[in-house]
Amino acid sequence: MTDQLQAAARPGVKAAPLGPVALTTLLFGAFLPMLSFFILNVALPAIGSDLHASSGELQLVVGSYGIANATLLVVGGRLGDGLGRKRLFLIGLTGFTIMSLICAIAPTIGVLLAARVVQGATAAAMTPQVLASISALLTGEQRARAMAMFGVAGGAASALGQILGGVLVEANVFDLGWRSVFLVNVPIGVLAIAAAFRLLPETKADRAQRVDLVGATLLALALVLLLLPLTEGRPLGWPLWTWICLAATIPAVAVLGLHQHRSERSGQDPLIPPTVLRLRAMRIGLLLAVAFFTTFGGFMFVFALATQGEAHMSPLEGGLSLLPMAVGFLITSVYGPRLQARYGAGLILRGWIIQAVGYALLAVVALTLWPHVDPWRLAIPMLVAGFGAGLVMVPLIGVVLSQVPPAQAGLGSGILLTSQQTCLALGAATVGTAYLSLAGSSWGQGKALAAVALTITAISLLMTPITHQLRSRQLPV
CATH class of the missing domain: 1.20.58 (Methane Monooxygenase Hydroxylase; Chain G, domain 1)
Structure with a gap:
């Protein structure tokens, strides 16, 4: 989903084969970076205790990764166009695996922060090659199916990350504690490197754009x-x-x-072409992306702190509290492409409304039952919120790009993905700071969590008329 995702294969040239194992290997380039972003949240309290990190430093552990990733996504994609997508995928995946190991053995918060910056940069070298390679190697229905699988991989990683993190921290295998949330990437990365080296074909763009x-x-x-x-x-x-x-x-x-x-x-070749930003659909899409990913990234950050704070949940219980949200995400990831074909932007509109209901229910639970909450009492709000969030997130980029002229769709996708990573980091900084300020006052963590949930409810409802504007104008493709 970067500007390099414009049609890469030359017209009239038959696409090279990309078998199921090779495609699965390629999709790890979408799965691992998103997993690494979200698996960390549930381990933050343990990291803070072990490395004596402040709440601000914990926010940076999340945000530094997102900043590096967002800044270099388009750069990584353009390098792949010129130097070879398989080559950049292998470089990024190898670096990501090594940085995961360094994060796992980090002795201080400073080392962990530095490793997270480099990890975000290596993810930016890897992720753009996924859809660029799919565009170059597959055609027709195979390409559409692979694109949908890309969305499923990202959605699954987002939803399952914190659950897996809770399981790993709670299990404390070999007394690793929080370090296992990074270490889990290493064997997966090694296997993916071996498979990618052997199975992935090399592709390049006909005309590589200069790196800005x-x-x-x-x-x-x-x-x-x-x-x-x-x-x-x-x-x-x-x-x-x-x-x-x-x-x-x-x-x-x-x-x-x-x-x-x-x-x-x-x-x-500018990093963010102004002509693309002037497109009406792109402006609306960027506004929707900023609203969704900032609130979503912020909520994931504060939810882990709240459940393991005054609610006294273990990391496993905190992760299991997100299981219903993961179920909602997975359902929409699997059926989202089919629903998108039927409802278009109307699917996103429904998603905002359902998400608003879910977060409103969560606020009610936080205000009435806190701190006596557990995964069962949070199940219904989290399921509804997850289902609604999936209906917004999964089709967002595809719906926006369907209303952008084909010649500018690749550039638009790069801008949207960059905004996604930027806003995930921005959410941890802004929503996290607001939550920590309220939680440290007479409000306490329960009311602070309710305030965050109600704010997301309000933002979700405000996005519905804006989404309707996107829906009202469909450009031919």
Whole structure:
């Protein structure tokens, strides 16, 4: 889902075969990065205790990965176009596996943070090659089925990550504790590397686009200026440097925008093409993506802290509390493509409404039963919220791109995926900071969780008329 996903195979050239095992191996490039993002949340309390990390540092453990990943996704895809997608996939997968091992043995929070940054960067080299290779190697119904499987892999990883994390932390195999949530990637990665080296065909784009390193650097700078003070400001008491960084975000974004306009006017390949952002469907799609992924990433972060805090759940119980949400996600991941063909953007509209109901029910439970909650009492709200979230997340990119001219669909997909990773990190910073501030006051964790849930409810309902605008205009493809 990056700008390199434009049709890669030359017209009239028969696509190379991509067997089931090779496709499964390729899909690990979508599954492992998403798994690594969400499996970590349930282990955060244990990491904080073991490495003596502050709440701000724990937010950075989540956010640093997302910043590096979002900044370099388009860069990784363009490198794959020019150097070979199999080559970049192997480089990214190998680096991701090594960084997972380093995260697992990290002796300090500083080492863990550094490894998470590099892990996010290696994921950015790997993930773009998945759909780019599918586009190059498959055609027709096979390609459509593989694209749907990509969505299933991402949805399954998002939903199952925290459950698996809870099981691993609770099992404490070989006394590894939280370290097992990183170590689990290593054997999977090694097997995937061997299979990819042997089975994946090599492909390249006919015309590789130049890598906009200046744009990537400016984007990284803007993200750091925004997210670093948001995560570190509250525990440090909002010192002067946090306000200076937040103020500097505005000129940094302005310089990035100016550079992108100049690059496009001069015939170069900007990181975020302004002409694509001017498309009505893209603007609406970006707004929906920002609303969904910021709230979703933030909720996943705070839910783990709340359930293992005043609710006194174990990591396993906290993970099992998300099992109904995982079930809802998996159902929509499997049937989402079929429903999307029938309802289009109307599916997303229904998803926002169902999600709003689920989070409203969660707020009621948090306000009336807290802290005496358990996985059973949270089951119905989490199932409804997960089902609604899946109906929004699974079809979002496909529905938006169906309303974008085909020549710009590849660029649009890159922008949407970059916004996804950016907003997951932004959610941990913004929603996490708001929750921690409320939880540390007279509100307590139960009311703070209810406030987060009700905020997501309100945002979900606000997105319904915006989604209807997307639905009202379908461009031919």
